[in-house]
Amino acid sequence: MASHSQSFVQIPAVKFTKLFINGEFVDSISGKTFETVDPRTEEVIVEIAEATKEDVDIAVKAAREAFDFGPWPRMPGAERAKIMLKWAQLIEQNVEEIAALDTIDGGKLFSWCKAVDVPEACNILRYYAGAADKIHGNVFKTSRDLHLYSLMEPVGVVGHIIPWNFPTVMFFAKAAPALAAGCSMVIKPAEQTPLSSLFYAHLAKLGHEYIFSLFMKAGIPDGVLNVVPGFGSTAGAAISSHMDIDAVSFTGSTETGRKIMQAAALSNLKPVSLELGGKSPVLIFDDADIDKAVDLALFGILHNKGEICVAFSRVFVQEGIYDEFEKRVVEKAKTWVVGDPFDPKVQQGPQTSKAQFDKILSYIDHGKSEGATLLTGGKPVGKKGYYIEPTIFTNVKEEMLIEQEEIFGPVMTLSKFKTIEDAIKKGNSSKYGLAAGIVTKNLDIANTASRSIRAGIIWINCFFAFDIDCPFGGYKMSGFGRDYGLEALHKYLQVKSVATPIYNSPWL
Numbered sequence: 001m002a003s004h005s006q007s008f009v010q011i012p013a014v015k016f017t018k019l020f021i022n023g024e025f026v027d028s029i030s031g032k033t034f035e036t037v038d039p040r041t042e043e044v045i046v047e048i049a050e051a052t053k054e055d056v057d058i059a060v061k062a063a064r065e066a067f068d069f070g071p072w073p074r075m076p077g078a079e080r081a082k083i084m085l086k087w088a089q090l091i092e093q094n095v096e097e098i099a100a101l102d103t104i105d106g107g108k109l110f111s112w113c114k115a116v117d118v119p120e121a122c123n124i125l126r127y128y129a130g131a132a133d134k135i136h137g138n139v140f141k142t143s144r145d146l147h148l149y150s151l152m153e154p155v156g157v158v159g160h161i162i163p164w165n166f167p168t169v170m171f172f173a174k175a176a177p178a179l180a181a182g183c184s185m186v187i188k189p190a191e192q193t194p195l196s197s198l199f200y201a202h203l204a205k206l207g208h209e210y211i212f213s214l215f216m217k218a219g220i221p222d223g224v225l226n227v228v229p230g231f232g233s234t235a236g237a238a239i240s241s242h243m244d245i246d247a248v249s250f251t252g253s254t255e256t257g258r259k260i261m262q263a264a265a266l267s268n269l270k271p272v273s274l275e276l277g278g279k280s281p282v283l284i285f286d287d288a289d290i291d292k293a294v295d296l297a298l299f300g301i302l303h304n305k306g307e308i309c310v311a312f313s314r315v316f317v318q319e320g321i322y323d324e325f326e327k328r329v330v331e332k333a334k335t336w337v338v339g340d341p342f343d344p345k346v347q348q349g350p351q352t353s354k355a356q357f358d359k360i361l362s363y364i365d366h367g368k369s370e371g372a373t374l375l376t377g378g379k380p381v382g383k384k385g386y387y388i389e390p391t392i393f394t395n396v397k398e399e400m401l402i403e404q405e406e407i408f409g410p411v412m413t414l415s416k417f418k419t420i421e422d423a424i425k426k427g428n429s430s431k432y433g434l435a436a437g438i439v440t441k442n443l444d445i446a447n448t449a450s451r452s453i454r455a456g457i458i459w460i461n462c463f464f465a466f467d468i469d470c471p472f473g474g475y476k477m478s479g480f481g482r483d484y485g486l487e488a489l490h491k492y493l494q495v496k497s498v499a500t501p502i503y504n505s506p507w508l
Helices: 053-069 077-093 094-105 110-131 167-181 194-215 232-241 254-264 290-306 321-333 354-369 420-427 444-451 484-491
Strands: 019-021 024-026 032-036 043-049 146-154 157-161 184-189 225-227 247-251 270-274 282-284 314-318 372-375 391-395 411-417 433-438 457-460 493-501
Touching: 019 053, 019 194, 024 194, 032 094, 032 420, 043 194, 043 321, 053 157, 053 184, 053 225, 053 232, 077 110, 077 167, 077 194, 077 232, 094 167, 094 433, 110 167, 146 194, 157 167, 157 484, 167 184, 167 444, 167 484, 184 232, 194 225, 194 411, 232 254, 232 290, 247 254, 282 290, 282 391, 282 411, 282 420, 290 314, 290 321, 290 411, 290 433, 314 321, 314 420, 321 391, 354 372, 411 420, 420 444, 433 444, 444 457
Parallel strands: 157 184, 157 247, 184 225, 247 270, 282 314, 282 433, 314 411, 391 411, 433 457
Antiparallel strands: 019 024, 019 225, 032 043, 146 493, 372 391
C-alpha cells in the first residue's frame, strides 16, 4: 500500500459547511450538525449543518417563489445559457480545490477528479446551456378547423437526491438539464460527500455577484438553486414526500429508490426518475485479446474502488481462454496499487465510508462461507483508512449472495461459459439491468449479444464509455428515466397542447 503519510497536494481548508437556501449559507433550524469523515485517515474533516424536514420546507418555499414569480423560467433560454456558461468558467478556475474536496471527502483519486470529473461537470453545464434556447414544441396538421400546437414548459420545482460515489458529476447531471429547462430545485447531496456540492453553491452565488458587478443580468437567481445536506431518512424523505415539489430525480440504491417512488405516489403523484443499482456482466469470448480483456475487466471492477453502479462485477469468460484469463487477471490484480488517493502512482483509494468498508468485507465473508474460491485479496489494507485489497472469487454459483447482490466495492466474481447462448443466459440472470460489457473481435457475436442482454448501456470492447449526448439509465430493477442527452432535458419539461378555432381559413 502506498503511504498516505506523505503530502502530495496542498489540501485546502473547507470553507462551506452550512445549508445553502435562497442564495445564502445558513444554519439548520435545529442547529444540528453531522460529521463528514476523511476515509484516508478515519478522522473528522468538519461538522456539516444537518437539514431536516423544517429546512427542506424553507428551501422548497424559496424554490417555489423563484419558480412562480422569479425571472429564471421566464428569461430567454439564451440568457440562462450565458449564466450557466459563466458558472462552468468559475468551476474551471477552481478545479484543484474542488478535486481535493472530493478526494478528502470520498476517497476518490485526485488525479481522476482533476482530469475527468470536474472537467466533465463543466462539459455537462455547457452541453445543457447549448440546449437551453432550443426548447420548443410542435405545430400539428389537424383534421379539423383548429390551429393546434404544443409548448414545452418547465416542470416546476425539482428535488435532486444525489449519490456519494460521483458527487461532482451527479450534481451536474441532475442540476444542469433542470436549470436549462427553467426549473428551480432543492438538491440533497449524500451525507458522506457534501463538500463539493456546497462549494458549487458558493460558485453559483459568486457568479451572481460577478455578473452584477459588470452591470449585466444577475447570475442564478436566489431560490433557484438550494443545497441541503442531510440524511436520507429525514431530508431525503422530506423531499420525496413534499407536496410542493413537482418531480424527483434520484441516483442510488434500489432499496431507497423504492421508498422514494412510494413517497412520491402517496404525496402528490410527482414523477420520479430513478438510476439504481447494478450487477453488470462482462462477456469475454474465446477470440478476445486476452491482455485487453484483462485490462477491461480489472478496470471495470476496480475503477473508483468498485463504488460504481456500472461496475463489471460479474465476469464471464468462454472456456477456451478461461484458464489463461484467470491466471493473468489474478497476477495483475496483485500488482494493483492501493493507497493515498493524492499519490499519482496509486490506482485505488479508500472506500468512501466505514459503513461501506464493513459492508464489502461482510460480502467477502459471505462468499467464503458459501463455498466460492477466493483467488486473491479479501482483506483490509493497512491499519488506518478504509482500504480493501482487489478481490477475485471463482467457483461461484448463481444463487450465491456475491453473485446476486450489488457489493459496490472491489470484488469480482469470475465464471466460465460454453456458448453464446450460455453467456447471454448468465448475463441476464440478475434482477438488475444497468450496464454490460462484451469483449470479442466477431461482429456477429457483438451484435447478437448486445441486442440480447437486457441493460441500459452495452460497452463492446470498452468500459465507462459515457458521453454527455448519450442517454444513460437502467432496465429492470436498475430503475427508469435517463440522465445525459436530450432525454434528461425532456424529463424536466412537460408538454402543453393549445388549440384555437380557425374560421374561414382557405386551408387547414
